[in-house]
Amino acid sequence: MYVITGATGNTGKIVATNLLAKGQKVRVIGRSADRLQPLAAKGAEPFVADLTDAAALSQAFANAKAVYALIPPSMTSSDYRAEQDRVTDAIASALEKTGVQHVVSLSSIGADKAEKTGPVAGLHNLEQRLNRIAGLNVLHLRAGYFMENTLAQIGIIKMMGMAAGPLRPDLKLPMIAARDIGAFAAEALLRLDFNGPQTRELLGQRDISMAEVATIIGKAIGKPGLAYFQAPEGQIRAAMIQLGMSMNVVNLILEMSAALNSGYMRALEPRTEKNTTPTSYETFVAEEFVPRYQGKSTAARG
Ligand SMILES: NC(=O)c1ccc[n+]([C@@H]2O[C@H](COP(=O)([O-])OP(=O)(O)OC[C@H]3O[C@@H](n4cnc5c(N)ncnc54)[C@H](OP(=O)(O)O)[C@@H]3O)[C@@H](O)[C@H]2O)c1
DSSP states (O other): OEEETTTTSTTHHHHHHHHHHTTOOEEEEESOHHHHHHHHHTTOEEEEOOTTOHHHHHHHHTTOSEEEEOOOOOTTOSSHHHHHHHHHHHHHHHHHHHTOOEEEEEEETTTTOSSSSTTHHHHHHHHHHHHTSTTOEEEEEEEOEEGGGGGGHHHHHHHHSSEEESSOTTOOEEEEOHHHHHHHHHHHHHHOOOOSEEEEEEOOSSEEOHHHHHHHHHHHTTOTTOOEEEOOHHHHHHHHHHTTOOHHHHHHHHHHHHHHHHTSSOOOSOOOTTTOOSOOHHHHIIIIIHHHHTTOOSOOOO
16 A cells, blocks of 8 residues: 555645556545545545644554655745644654655755755755654655746736746756656655665756746747746745735745755756656646646646
8 A cells, every 4th residue: 555645736646646547555645535536536545634643644654565755835834844844743753653664755956955945944854854764765856846836927927927036037947847756756656666765856857947937938828038037035025925925935935046046955966867857848838837827727736
């Protein structure tokens, strides 16, 4: 039995679906039976639990062959880092209690740093905490910048007629589609060929800048030459708070953006075929961005 946390989300859904398609037994964790229903219909065993509940996770992880572990983002939190650490502690203590042997965890580029990386510092702590579990074989997937983050540009383009954000326009980032992370994680869970604590960066199809992102989006939505504007911090702060994010989360995102802009937070592995994944930004835009921009999808996630 594989156990998948965040199973209704961007990456977990793909991990669960791919394992089910390979005929594996899968237990899917989420906070709502309704949202888990589509996976249950495909043969998964739904398990309703909050990821801060160590006792519930001990039940969920019982007899697991392997676990896919992630810390879900909570954009309205007044203390995001503390919430991340609560999830980390609950997952780690349930792993210790149940003696699960293999874990694939979702981490990020920059998780090598203990601080000044915003939310990614919480993923550093997740890695460190799981690495301390005696005998655990754990593969931390240090993913690049999610292409899904750029779905936030839909509202910005509609409001301002241009793309905008805190990142430098020319900063080349390893951008990855969440589906590629899910597919890679499912493969790793099937192979279970990692021993002890390990990390693997996942860098997407190629490095790409926000200026290029705007150009690709512009072409796809019939606004050729769409520009990207690096907005001043005050403007970003106001816009994010308007979108319902807490001040604490906004501060962490701005800290992470500064860390990316300065190069403090960056990929460490040279790009190879092992850390390169298939989905191009053009494909992501055609399949995920454009339908949402045109209001044809109800499944938009941040
Ligand atoms: N965005 C980036 O560029 C980036 C880059 C690298 C790494 N990451 C990391 O990727 C992770 C997010 O992965 P993702 O996008 O796959 O996740 P996601 O889709 O945002 O969320 C996964 C699921 O977690 C569930 N969930 C939320 N709070 C929960 C709780 N308290 N207890 C139990 N379940 C809960 C939600 O499902 P229900 O509502 O159904 O419970 C949600 O669908 C984060 O740790 C983030 O730091 C992000």
